[in-house]
Amino acid sequence: RALVALSPGLEVGELEVVTSGDKITDRPLQDVGGKGLFVKELEEALLDGRAHFAVHSYKDVPAEIPDGLVIACVPRREDPRDVLITQAGATLATLPAGARVGTSSLRRAAAIGLARPDLRIVPLRGNVDTRLRKLDEGQVEAIVLALAGLRRLDLERRATEVLDPSVMLPAIGQGALGIECRAADEETQRALAPIDDPETSTRVAAERGVMVALGADCRTPVAAHAVRTDEGLWLRAMIAEADGARPRMGERRVAWPGSSAEATRVGLDLGQELLRA
Numbered sequence: 001r002a003l004v005a006l007s008p009g010l011e012v013g014e015l016e017v018v019t020s021g022d023k024i025t026d027r028p029l030q031d032v033g034g035k036g037l038f039v040k041e042l043e044e045a046l047l048d049g050r051a052h053f054a055v056h057s058y059k060d061v062p063a064e065i066p067d068g069l070v071i072a073c074v075p076r077r078e079d080p081r082d083v084l085i086t087q088a089g090a091t092l093a094t095l096p097a098g099a100r101v102g103t104s105s106l107r108r109a110a111a112i113g114l115a116r117p118d119l120r121i122v123p124l125r126g127n128v129d130t131r132l133r134k135l136d137e138g139q140v141e142a143i144v145l146a147l148a149g150l151r152r153l154d155l156e157r158r159a160t161e162v163l164d165p166s167v168m169l170p171a172i173g174q175g176a177l178g179i180e181c182r183a184a185d186e187e188t189q190r191a192l193a194p195i196d197d198p199e200t201s202t203r204v205a206a207e208r209g210v211m212v213a214l215g216a217d218c219r220t221p222v223a224a225h226a227v228r229t230d231e232g233l234w235l236r237a238m239i240a241e242a243d244g245a246r247p248r249m250g251e252r253r254v255a256w257p258g259s260s261a262e263a264t265r266v267g268l269d270l271g272q273e274l275l276r277a
């Protein structure tokens with residue numbers, strides 16, 4: 001809709017693709033192995049010529065993009081924060097001791113462990129509807145979801161408490177979209193240009209630099225969040241042990257980067273510092 005609004009006469013049709021991340025809902029994705037479980041089948045549609053472009057949640061896109069493909073366009077970011085959803089309206093501060101919080105994200109579990117070490121983390125996967133149903137059925141007292149995902153499904157009213165990044169640092173790329181196409185397809189790249197947002201690209205590039213520091217196939221809980229301030233770029237990051245224990249935080253404040261490559265180096269440098277720690 002955003003693209004068509006800015007490009008009169010352009011027609012955009014949808015090709016429905018179900019990814020392995022959608023199909024595998026019975027275990028945490030870090031235990032499944034393989035990278036890009038929400039992305040791979042969409043990339044195959046690009047490489048086969050079935051689709052001109054693929055719209056990914058940027059947080060689902062691995063560090064490495066396959067040969068012949070590029071992220072050609074990064075639209076303006078949605079709110080990157082996480083939200084807590086509870087049955088009775090309790091907040092992170094007022095949930096009763098021992099309450100169960102459903103999440104399979106080690107990043108979210110690490111943040112909850114710091115804020116409320118008395119809460120119990122219960123693995124919970126499935127699409128947003130499934131997770132909300134498990135909450136409503138009383139399997140858990142709370143769940144954590146991305147605000148952006150709720151908004152896109154028109155379910156923002158379910159959010160009980162928006163969690164500040166100082167409490168729960170968002171996932172790398174959360175709330176942003178990465179629109180991927182064939183590297184040689186200049187016509188599609190030109191068609192996508194009207195909805196590109198360079199500020200979002202720079203912020204996500206800095207966050208993804210932290211991921212590059214960790215290496216390609218890692219299951220380490222990691223968070224990174226970049227914002228533009230009056231002074232430039234403010235990047236915060238968290239890396240924990242594989243089981244979510246001992247989270248380390250760090251940050252960088254630098255002049256606004258002149259390129260995405262420069263932004264990536266800021267993230268890489270911060271990621272390496274946290275790894276050494």
Ligand SMILES: NCc1[nH]cc(CCC(=O)O)c1CC(=O)O
Nearest residue numbers: 057059145146148149174175176
């Ligand atoms: N992990 C799955 C996933 N990938 C993208 C989103 C929605 C948020 C976004 O688009 O950044 C979600 C659901 C969630 O984390 O709540």
